[in-house]
Amino acid sequence: MKLWGRMLWALLSGSGKRGGTRGWASSSWQPRLPLAGLSATELVSHWTAVFEKRGIPEARESSEYIVAHVLGAKTFQSLRPALWTQPLTPWQLQCIEELSSCRLQRMPVQYILGEWDFQGLSLKMAPPVFIPRPETEELVEWVLEEVTQRSHVVGAQGGPLILEVGCGSGAISLSLLSQLPQSRVIAVDKGEAAICLTHENAQRLQLQDRIRIMPLDVTLEGSWAHFVPWGPMDLIVSNPPYVFHQDMEQLAPEIRSYEDPAALDGGEEGMDVITHILALASWLLKDSGSIFLEVDPRHPELIGSWLQSRPDLSLDLVAVRRDFCGRPRFLHIQRSGPQHGCPTDAWPGPQPPRVPG
Numbered sequence: 001m002k003l004w005g006r007m008l009w010a011l012l013s014g015s016g017k018r019g020g021t022r023g024w025a026s027s028s029w030q031p032r033l034p035l036a037g038l039s040a041t042e043l044v045s046h047w048t049a050v051f052e053k054r055g056i057p058e059a060r061e062s063s064e065y066i067v068a069h070v071l072g073a074k075t076f077q078s079l080r081p082a083l084w085t086q087p088l089t090p091w092q093l094q095c096i097e098e099l100s101s102c103r104l105q106r107m108p109v110q111y112i113l114g115e116w117d118f119q120g121l122s123l124k125m126a127p128p129v130f131i132p133r134p135e136t137e138e139l140v141e142w143v144l145e146e147v148t149q150r151s152h153v154v155g156a157q158g159g160p161l162i163l164e165v166g167c168g169s170g171a172i173s174l175s176l177l178s179q180l181p182q183s184r185v186i187a188v189d190k191g192e193a194a195i196c197l198t199h200e201n202a203q204r205l206q207l208q209d210r211i212r213i214m215p216l217d218v219t220l221e222g223s224w225a226h227f228v229p230w231g232p233m234d235l236i237v238s239n240p241p242y243v244f245h246q247d248m249e250q251l252a253p254e255i256r257s258y259e260d261p262a263a264l265d266g267g268e269e270g271m272d273v274i275t276h277i278l279a280l281a282s283w284l285l286k287d288s289g290s291i292f293l294e295v296d297p298r299h300p301e302l303i304g305s306w307l308q309s310r311p312d313l314s315l316d317l318v319a320v321r322r323d324f325c326g327r328p329r330f331l332h333i334q335r336s337g338p339q340h341g342c343p344t345d346a347w348p349g350p351q352p353p354r355v356p357g
Protein backbone atom coordinates (compact mmCIF):
# COMPACT_ATOMS: atom_id res chain seq x y z
CA MET A 1 0.00 0.00 0.00
CA LYS A 2 1.29 3.50 -0.87
CA LEU A 3 1.92 6.02 1.91
CA TRP A 4 -1.30 7.92 1.20
CA GLY A 5 -3.17 4.65 1.43
CA ARG A 6 -1.82 4.27 4.94
CA MET A 7 -2.69 7.87 5.77
CA LEU A 8 -6.20 7.10 4.64
CA TRP A 9 -6.31 4.23 7.09
CA ALA A 10 -5.34 6.72 9.76
CA LEU A 11 -8.07 9.02 8.52
CA LEU A 12 -10.59 6.25 9.00
CA SER A 13 -9.29 5.09 12.36
CA GLY A 14 -10.27 7.99 14.66
CA SER A 15 -13.09 7.74 17.19
CA GLY A 16 -14.58 9.64 20.12
CA LYS A 17 -14.45 13.37 20.77
CA ARG A 18 -12.03 15.69 19.04
CA GLY A 19 -10.93 19.24 19.76
CA GLY A 20 -13.79 21.52 18.77
CA THR A 21 -13.65 24.93 17.20
CA ARG A 22 -11.72 27.03 19.69
CA GLY A 23 -9.61 29.77 18.22
CA TRP A 24 -11.87 30.64 15.32
CA ALA A 25 -13.25 34.14 15.56
CA SER A 26 -16.87 34.72 14.73
CA SER A 27 -17.42 37.21 11.91
CA SER A 28 -20.14 38.77 9.85
CA TRP A 29 -19.55 36.28 7.04
CA GLN A 30 -22.73 35.03 5.41
CA PRO A 31 -22.87 31.70 3.59
CA ARG A 32 -23.53 31.63 -0.11
CA LEU A 33 -27.28 31.31 -0.52
CA PRO A 34 -27.47 27.61 -1.45
CA LEU A 35 -25.65 26.67 1.80
CA ALA A 36 -27.62 28.83 4.24
CA GLY A 37 -29.87 26.75 6.47
CA LEU A 38 -28.29 23.41 5.56
CA SER A 39 -27.90 20.74 8.23
CA ALA A 40 -24.70 18.86 9.09
CA THR A 41 -25.80 15.85 7.02
CA GLU A 42 -26.59 18.08 4.04
CA LEU A 43 -23.26 19.87 4.41
CA VAL A 44 -21.39 16.58 4.39
CA SER A 45 -23.19 15.63 1.17
CA HIS A 46 -22.46 19.05 -0.34
CA TRP A 47 -18.72 18.95 0.41
CA THR A 48 -18.44 15.27 -0.52
CA ALA A 49 -19.78 16.15 -3.97
CA VAL A 50 -17.39 19.12 -4.28
CA PHE A 51 -14.40 16.99 -3.23
CA GLU A 52 -15.36 14.16 -5.58
CA LYS A 53 -15.72 16.58 -8.48
CA ARG A 54 -12.25 17.98 -7.75
CA GLY A 55 -10.67 14.51 -7.40
CA ILE A 56 -9.92 14.79 -3.67
CA PRO A 57 -9.24 11.33 -2.18
CA GLU A 58 -11.63 10.06 0.48
CA ALA A 59 -14.16 12.76 -0.22
CA ARG A 60 -16.84 11.60 2.24
CA GLU A 61 -14.45 10.85 5.11
CA SER A 62 -12.78 14.24 4.65
CA SER A 63 -16.05 16.15 4.73
CA GLU A 64 -17.35 14.13 7.70
CA TYR A 65 -14.22 14.83 9.73
CA ILE A 66 -14.34 18.55 8.94
CA VAL A 67 -18.05 18.96 9.75
CA ALA A 68 -17.73 16.88 12.93
CA HIS A 69 -14.69 18.89 14.04
CA VAL A 70 -16.50 22.22 13.63
CA LEU A 71 -19.40 20.82 15.66
CA GLY A 72 -16.98 19.78 18.43
CA ALA A 73 -16.86 16.01 17.82
CA LYS A 74 -14.15 13.68 16.65
CA THR A 75 -16.22 11.72 14.14
CA PHE A 76 -19.50 12.38 12.40
CA GLN A 77 -20.93 9.16 13.89
CA SER A 78 -20.17 10.36 17.41
CA LEU A 79 -22.20 13.58 16.98
CA ARG A 80 -25.44 13.77 18.92
CA PRO A 81 -28.12 12.67 16.39
CA ALA A 82 -30.00 15.93 16.97
CA LEU A 83 -27.03 17.80 15.46
CA TRP A 84 -27.19 15.86 12.18
CA THR A 85 -30.39 17.56 11.08
CA GLN A 86 -30.21 20.95 12.82
CA PRO A 87 -29.46 23.93 10.51
CA LEU A 88 -25.88 25.15 10.97
CA THR A 89 -25.11 28.71 12.02
CA PRO A 90 -23.47 31.13 9.53
CA TRP A 91 -20.31 30.93 11.66
CA GLN A 92 -20.23 27.11 11.50
CA LEU A 93 -20.79 27.23 7.75
CA GLN A 94 -17.89 29.66 7.40
CA CYS A 95 -15.55 27.44 9.44
CA ILE A 96 -16.49 24.41 7.37
CA GLU A 97 -15.95 26.33 4.15
CA GLU A 98 -12.51 27.53 5.29
CA LEU A 99 -11.37 24.07 6.34
CA SER A 100 -12.80 22.49 3.21
CA SER A 101 -10.89 24.92 1.03
CA CYS A 102 -7.68 23.65 2.70
CA ARG A 103 -8.70 20.11 1.78
CA LEU A 104 -9.30 21.27 -1.81
CA GLN A 105 -5.63 22.23 -1.77
CA ARG A 106 -4.80 18.64 -0.75
CA MET A 107 -3.90 19.48 2.83
CA PRO A 108 -4.10 16.26 4.90
CA VAL A 109 -7.09 16.12 7.23
CA GLN A 110 -4.77 15.71 10.24
CA TYR A 111 -3.21 19.14 9.59
CA ILE A 112 -6.61 20.70 8.90
CA LEU A 113 -7.99 19.49 12.23
CA GLY A 114 -4.71 20.35 13.98
CA GLU A 115 -4.72 17.21 16.11
CA TRP A 116 -4.83 13.44 15.72
CA ASP A 117 -4.97 10.39 17.93
CA PHE A 118 -2.07 8.00 18.37
CA GLN A 119 -2.22 5.13 20.87
CA GLY A 120 -5.11 6.85 22.61
CA LEU A 121 -3.22 10.13 22.99
CA SER A 122 -4.51 13.26 21.31
CA LEU A 123 -1.49 14.92 19.70
CA LYS A 124 -1.19 18.33 18.13
CA MET A 125 -0.35 18.18 14.41
CA ALA A 126 1.20 20.96 12.35
CA PRO A 127 2.88 21.02 8.94
CA PRO A 128 5.59 20.12 8.04
CA VAL A 129 5.99 17.73 10.98
CA PHE A 130 5.38 14.12 9.93
CA ILE A 131 1.86 12.79 10.65
CA PRO A 132 2.11 9.55 12.66
CA ARG A 133 0.91 6.56 10.65
CA PRO A 134 -1.23 3.75 12.03
CA GLU A 135 1.42 1.06 11.46
CA THR A 136 3.73 2.93 13.82
CA GLU A 137 1.23 2.04 16.54
CA GLU A 138 2.14 -1.59 15.79
CA LEU A 139 5.81 -0.74 16.32
CA VAL A 140 4.97 0.83 19.70
CA GLU A 141 2.91 -2.23 20.67
CA TRP A 142 5.86 -4.51 19.85
CA VAL A 143 8.21 -2.41 22.00
CA LEU A 144 5.70 -2.51 24.87
CA GLU A 145 5.41 -6.31 24.58
CA GLU A 146 9.19 -6.72 24.69
CA VAL A 147 9.67 -4.37 27.63
CA THR A 148 6.94 -6.13 29.57
CA GLN A 149 8.26 -9.61 28.80
CA ARG A 150 12.00 -9.10 29.20
CA SER A 151 13.47 -8.10 32.50
CA HIS A 152 16.90 -7.24 31.07
CA VAL A 153 15.58 -4.17 29.26
CA VAL A 154 14.49 -2.70 32.57
CA GLY A 155 17.00 -0.06 33.63
CA ALA A 156 18.70 0.55 36.94
CA GLN A 157 16.09 3.10 38.08
CA GLY A 158 13.22 0.64 37.67
CA GLY A 159 12.30 1.38 34.05
CA PRO A 160 14.05 1.45 30.71
CA LEU A 161 16.06 4.38 29.39
CA ILE A 162 14.85 4.78 25.81
CA LEU A 163 16.27 6.80 22.92
CA GLU A 164 14.01 7.76 20.02
CA VAL A 165 15.73 8.97 16.87
CA GLY A 166 13.52 11.22 14.72
CA CYS A 167 10.69 11.96 17.16
CA GLY A 168 8.54 14.10 14.81
CA SER A 169 5.38 15.02 16.76
CA GLY A 170 6.56 12.87 19.71
CA ALA A 171 4.04 10.11 18.96
CA ILE A 172 6.31 7.13 19.74
CA SER A 173 8.13 8.65 22.72
CA LEU A 174 5.02 10.01 24.39
CA SER A 175 3.01 6.83 23.96
CA LEU A 176 5.87 4.77 25.44
CA LEU A 177 6.16 7.18 28.35
CA SER A 178 2.43 7.11 29.01
CA GLN A 179 2.31 3.30 28.99
CA LEU A 180 5.59 2.64 30.81
CA PRO A 181 5.32 4.77 33.95
CA GLN A 182 8.90 4.06 35.09
CA SER A 183 10.53 4.79 31.73
CA ARG A 184 12.60 7.80 30.73
CA VAL A 185 13.02 8.94 27.14
CA ILE A 186 15.55 10.96 25.19
CA ALA A 187 13.92 12.13 21.95
CA VAL A 188 16.00 13.69 19.19
CA ASP A 189 15.13 15.12 15.80
CA LYS A 190 17.01 17.27 13.33
CA GLY A 191 13.92 19.35 12.50
CA GLU A 192 13.24 22.46 14.56
CA ALA A 193 9.48 22.23 13.99
CA ALA A 194 9.50 18.61 15.20
CA ILE A 195 11.37 19.54 18.37
CA CYS A 196 8.87 22.34 19.13
CA LEU A 197 5.87 20.09 18.49
CA THR A 198 7.24 17.27 20.67
CA HIS A 199 7.78 19.83 23.47
CA GLU A 200 4.22 21.08 23.07
CA ASN A 201 2.72 17.59 23.01
CA ALA A 202 4.78 16.54 26.05
CA GLN A 203 3.42 19.57 27.95
CA ARG A 204 -0.16 18.90 26.83
CA LEU A 205 0.11 15.34 28.13
CA GLN A 206 2.05 16.38 31.27
CA LEU A 207 4.87 13.98 30.40
CA GLN A 208 7.61 16.64 30.22
CA ASP A 209 9.32 15.50 33.44
CA ARG A 210 10.42 12.16 32.01
CA ILE A 211 11.50 13.25 28.53
CA ARG A 212 14.56 15.10 27.30
CA ILE A 213 13.99 16.56 23.82
CA MET A 214 17.09 17.57 21.85
CA PRO A 215 17.69 18.96 18.37
CA LEU A 216 20.24 16.63 16.81
CA ASP A 217 21.20 15.33 13.38
CA VAL A 218 22.39 11.78 14.02
CA THR A 219 24.27 11.65 10.72
CA LEU A 220 26.73 14.27 11.98
CA GLU A 221 30.10 13.07 13.18
CA GLY A 222 30.37 12.87 16.96
CA SER A 223 26.60 12.89 17.54
CA TRP A 224 27.13 10.09 20.12
CA ALA A 225 28.75 12.68 22.40
CA HIS A 226 25.35 14.28 23.09
CA PHE A 227 24.23 11.10 24.86
CA VAL A 228 27.20 10.76 27.20
CA PRO A 229 25.44 12.40 30.20
CA TRP A 230 22.77 9.68 30.25
CA GLY A 231 24.91 6.56 30.08
CA PRO A 232 24.12 3.39 28.12
CA MET A 233 20.59 2.95 26.75
CA ASP A 234 18.26 0.00 27.26
CA LEU A 235 16.40 0.58 24.05
CA ILE A 236 16.50 2.59 20.83
CA VAL A 237 13.38 3.06 18.75
CA SER A 238 12.97 4.82 15.43
CA ASN A 239 10.65 5.31 12.51
CA PRO A 240 13.39 6.92 10.41
CA PRO A 241 13.17 8.43 6.94
CA TYR A 242 13.27 5.22 4.87
CA VAL A 243 11.62 5.97 1.49
CA PHE A 244 13.93 5.12 -1.41
CA HIS A 245 14.84 8.43 -3.05
CA GLN A 246 13.49 7.39 -6.45
CA ASP A 247 10.07 6.66 -4.85
CA MET A 248 9.70 10.19 -3.46
CA GLU A 249 8.18 11.43 -6.76
CA GLN A 250 5.37 8.90 -6.48
CA LEU A 251 4.16 10.07 -3.10
CA ALA A 252 0.66 11.57 -2.97
CA PRO A 253 0.31 15.37 -3.27
CA GLU A 254 -0.86 15.45 0.37
CA ILE A 255 2.56 14.16 1.41
CA ARG A 256 4.76 15.94 -1.14
CA SER A 257 3.23 19.37 -0.56
CA TYR A 258 2.87 19.38 3.21
CA GLU A 259 5.23 16.95 4.97
CA ASP A 260 8.92 17.61 5.41
CA PRO A 261 10.84 15.61 2.74
CA ALA A 262 13.60 15.10 5.32
CA ALA A 263 11.13 12.99 7.32
CA LEU A 264 10.67 10.61 4.39
CA ASP A 265 13.66 10.56 2.03
CA GLY A 266 16.11 7.88 3.13
CA GLY A 267 18.46 8.27 0.16
CA GLU A 268 19.20 5.87 -2.68
CA GLU A 269 18.29 2.67 -0.82
CA GLY A 270 16.40 4.32 2.03
CA MET A 271 19.31 3.49 4.35
CA ASP A 272 21.08 6.84 4.81
CA VAL A 273 19.78 7.56 8.31
CA ILE A 274 19.25 3.89 9.26
CA THR A 275 22.97 3.04 8.97
CA HIS A 276 23.84 5.97 11.23
CA ILE A 277 21.28 4.83 13.81
CA LEU A 278 22.80 1.35 13.76
CA ALA A 279 26.34 2.65 14.15
CA LEU A 280 25.19 4.90 16.99
CA ALA A 281 23.30 2.01 18.62
CA SER A 282 26.45 -0.06 18.69
CA TRP A 283 28.01 2.58 20.97
CA LEU A 284 24.98 3.56 22.99
CA LEU A 285 23.21 0.29 23.78
CA LYS A 286 23.78 -1.83 26.86
CA ASP A 287 24.69 -5.49 26.31
CA SER A 288 21.55 -7.20 24.96
CA GLY A 289 19.93 -3.81 24.48
CA SER A 290 17.44 -3.60 21.60
CA ILE A 291 16.73 -1.45 18.57
CA PHE A 292 13.21 -1.40 17.13
CA LEU A 293 12.88 0.08 13.64
CA GLU A 294 10.08 0.73 11.20
CA VAL A 295 11.31 0.22 7.63
CA ASP A 296 10.39 -0.40 4.00
CA PRO A 297 9.54 -4.05 3.12
CA ARG A 298 12.82 -4.26 1.14
CA HIS A 299 14.86 -3.34 4.20
CA PRO A 300 14.83 -6.51 6.32
CA GLU A 301 17.00 -8.20 3.68
CA LEU A 302 19.16 -5.13 2.99
CA ILE A 303 19.72 -4.40 6.67
CA GLY A 304 20.39 -8.08 7.47
CA SER A 305 23.16 -8.15 4.82
CA TRP A 306 24.52 -4.79 5.93
CA LEU A 307 24.80 -5.99 9.55
CA GLN A 308 26.62 -9.14 8.42
CA SER A 309 29.14 -6.94 6.62
CA ARG A 310 29.68 -4.99 9.88
CA PRO A 311 30.49 -7.58 12.59
CA ASP A 312 32.37 -4.83 14.44
CA LEU A 313 28.98 -3.34 15.44
CA SER A 314 27.97 -6.49 17.40
CA LEU A 315 24.36 -6.13 16.27
CA ASP A 316 22.10 -9.03 15.22
CA LEU A 317 18.78 -8.90 13.41
CA VAL A 318 16.74 -11.11 15.73
CA ALA A 319 13.14 -10.69 14.50
CA VAL A 320 11.06 -9.22 11.69
CA ARG A 321 7.36 -8.40 12.04
CA ARG A 322 4.72 -7.77 9.43
CA ASP A 323 2.31 -4.82 9.39
CA PHE A 324 -1.48 -5.09 9.12
CA CYS A 325 -1.07 -5.45 5.33
CA GLY A 326 1.21 -8.46 5.81
CA ARG A 327 4.39 -6.68 4.73
CA PRO A 328 7.68 -7.12 6.63
CA ARG A 329 7.99 -3.66 8.17
CA PHE A 330 9.40 -3.85 11.69
CA LEU A 331 12.82 -4.99 12.86
CA HIS A 332 14.15 -6.03 16.24
CA ILE A 333 17.94 -5.78 16.31
CA GLN A 334 19.87 -6.71 19.41
CA ARG A 335 23.30 -5.89 20.70
CA SER A 336 25.43 -8.94 21.48
CA GLY A 337 28.58 -8.87 23.57
CA PRO A 338 29.55 -6.41 26.27
CA GLN A 339 28.78 -2.74 25.92
CA HIS A 340 32.04 -1.16 24.82
CA GLY A 341 31.39 2.48 25.63
CA CYS A 342 31.64 5.54 23.45
CA PRO A 343 34.48 6.10 21.02
CA THR A 344 36.41 7.85 23.79
CA ASP A 345 35.08 5.61 26.56
CA ALA A 346 33.43 8.68 28.00
CA TRP A 347 30.48 7.29 30.01
CA PRO A 348 30.37 9.18 33.31
CA GLY A 349 29.73 6.19 35.56
CA PRO A 350 27.32 3.40 36.39
CA GLN A 351 24.38 5.61 37.49
CA PRO A 352 23.01 7.69 34.61
CA PRO A 353 21.60 11.02 35.79
CA ARG A 354 17.84 11.55 35.83
CA VAL A 355 16.46 12.72 32.47
CA PRO A 356 15.59 16.37 33.04
CA GLY A 357 12.29 17.88 31.93
Ligand SMILES: C[S@@+](CC[C@H](N)C(=O)[O-])C[C@H]1O[C@@H](n2cnc3c(N)ncnc32)[C@H](O)[C@@H]1O
Binds near residue numbers: 166170238263
Ligand atom coordinates in the same frame (compact mmCIF):
# COMPACT_ATOMS: atom_id res chain seq x y z
C1 LIG B 1 9.22 9.25 9.41
S1 LIG B 1 9.41 10.61 10.50
C2 LIG B 1 8.93 9.85 12.05
C3 LIG B 1 8.37 10.81 13.07
C4 LIG B 1 7.75 10.14 14.30
N1 LIG B 1 8.70 9.31 14.99
C5 LIG B 1 6.54 9.30 13.90
O1 LIG B 1 6.67 8.09 13.77
O2 LIG B 1 5.47 9.90 13.68
C6 LIG B 1 11.18 10.71 10.64
C7 LIG B 1 11.69 11.83 11.54
O3 LIG B 1 13.13 11.75 11.54
C8 LIG B 1 13.67 13.05 11.51
N2 LIG B 1 15.02 12.96 10.93
C9 LIG B 1 15.36 12.82 9.63
N3 LIG B 1 16.70 12.77 9.50
C10 LIG B 1 17.21 12.87 10.75
C11 LIG B 1 18.55 12.90 11.26
N4 LIG B 1 19.59 12.81 10.43
N5 LIG B 1 18.74 13.03 12.59
C12 LIG B 1 17.66 13.15 13.43
N6 LIG B 1 16.37 13.13 13.00
C13 LIG B 1 16.15 12.99 11.68
C14 LIG B 1 12.70 13.85 10.66
O4 LIG B 1 12.82 15.24 10.93
C15 LIG B 1 11.36 13.23 11.07
O5 LIG B 1 10.77 13.96 12.13
